Amino acid sequence: RRLLRWGPGVAMLRALLPAISIVALAAAARSAPGPQAAQGSAQHPRRTRTTAALLATAGQLQPAAQPTAQPGDHYRDPDVWGPPTWFFLHSLTLALPERVPEAEQAHIRQLMQGLQHLLPCPSCGKHLAEHMRELPLEPHLGTRDGMVKWMVDLHNMVNTNCGKRAWSLDEVLRRYDAAYAGGGHSAVIAGGRSGAANRGPPLVAAALAAASAAFALAP
Template identity: 35%
Template structure:
């Protein structure tokens, strides 16, 4: 899972690439210029496949709900999970909880489906080991780590002073409060 190199004949890694990149690859795969000559029906089928893939690639970059995730979908879901987990981590973790969190993050960095992402996380954890003694410390470590990824991707950094607002409490204006809508 952690190898970032693919053999030439291997399919693209959906969780390593964006949907747009994957669709471009699929369109090239179905390019009639690269297909061997065959029957007219086969040629028309290849042309239809190419037109469909090209149309889909140019008209949308949104995944359908039942498609496997691309790197962007997986990344958002992963960061949502990691930040939320940190936000609900114990205020003061005992030794066993700290060991379990280190183990989870260490294992996670070996099994994350995007090999280059997993490798980057392992390297980052060597340079800056996770701080797991308190909820606040883990949330801040997670935010700083996420911001390093954001910088690598050309995205803006998140204000780490707002992690509780974003991942635990919600904004003070109450727009994310659902407790008022629950009937007991």
């Protein structure tokens, strides 16, 4: 009786077997690599690596060697590092508060003393120490105006020692205002080629050219 009960199902299964076979063969054909894929795998064996092999290979990669700066006297040229150093020092004093806190006074003192030993040009550091003995820093540390004027006087002492003209406080302030209006010292060094300088009006570009000539001064 059970066989009779399953009889219609067996008959239906037998009728579907050809269709099931066709579907299975089609699926196998799609999953099997074709001749072009097999040829590509043979020509490019790396493509057949497993994920684990790729991760193992990645772990063995070594970073490329980084270039190192070689020591040389050309790094000591004050015509290169001098103007941006002066721009930084003048900007530092111009940015001070009207009354300089004692903590900032100590930092400025340490900075100026450290420059005597750390300037790329050793003779420049010695000259800076001599100028600071002639023009002591301490009496001017307490106020912004005092520090601004002291830095200009120090710069003029260096200019005079190098055979260059001295600049009045008013001239320096006007030129620094023009330099910052045109994009800062990067625009001055680039000779007006930077984007910030090119965005300014012609008068600003002229002021930047004047500032570049004024501050291309070696310490």
